[in-house]
Amino acid sequence: MSDVAPQSLPPAAPKPLRMVLVVACALLDADGRVLIAKRPEGKALAGLWEFPGGKLEAGERPEAALIRELHEELGITVKEACLAPLTFASHAYDDFHLLMPLYVCRRWDGFVSAREGQELKWVAPARLRDYPMPPADEPLIPHLIALQA
Ligand SMILES: Nc1nc2c([nH]c(=O)n2[C@H]2C[C@H](O)[C@@H](COP(=O)(O)OP(=O)(O)OP(=O)(O)O)O2)c(=O)[nH]1
Numbered sequence: 001m002s003d004v005a006p007q008s009l010p011p012a013a014p015k016p017l018r019m020v021l022v023v024a025c026a027l028l029d030a031d032g033r034v035l036i037a038k039r040p041e042g043k044a045l046a047g048l049w050e051f052p053g054g055k056l057e058a059g060e061r062p063e064a065a066l067i068r069e070l071h072e073e074l075g076i077t078v079k080e081a082c083l084a085p086l087t088f089a090s091h092a093y094d095d096f097h098l099l100m101p102l103y104v105c106r107r108w109d110g111f112v113s114a115r116e117g118q119e120l121k122w123v124a125p126a127r128l129r130d131y132p133m134p135p136a137d138e139p140l141i142p143h144l145i146a147l148q149a
């Protein structure tokens with residue numbers, strides 16, 4: 001009997017983490033309803049309801065990215081002072097880790113319109129669970145419900 005340790009395979013190299021930073025906004029109307037948008041066919045997570053927003057471009061500040069996305073997607077103009085941080089999502093998807101600050105905005109200029117053909121809905125926070133959302137968004141819902149308390 002030899003007491004040489006059995007050969008073991010080297011540990012698998014950990015998968016490199018791809019961190020994706022996305023900014024999102026809960027727009028609130030005068031009745032406290034929040035705007036959600038349906039992700040279009042052909043995009044990841046198609047058919048699920050999300051908060052408007054999107055990925056940061058290189059070198060872009062989060063607030064500037066959100067103002068740009070809200071203009072591109074909804075045609076509204078938002079002042080940075082009208083964006084209040086509420087909470088954030090940190091969620092491991094299969095192929096990337098999503099880090100997504102969620103801002104609240106109650107004041108904007110212009111009329112909300114679906115600039116990208118997406119379906120839009122104003123929903124009471126307590127009814128958000130009636131709309132299937134990406135898994136990253138589920139922990140955000142209680143924060144929106146708490147705003148009304
Ligand atoms: N905007 C937004 N994205 C979300 C939410 N929840 C969630 O998991 N995501 C994910 C889906 C996508 O993987 C990523 C956002 O990507 P996106 O494709 O919408 O980004 P974008 O608006 O910049 O669009 P694009 O130019 O890349 O097409 O974040 C959410 O509530 N809002």
Ligand SMILES: [Mg+2]
Nearest residue numbers: 052053054055
């Ligand atoms: Mg987007």
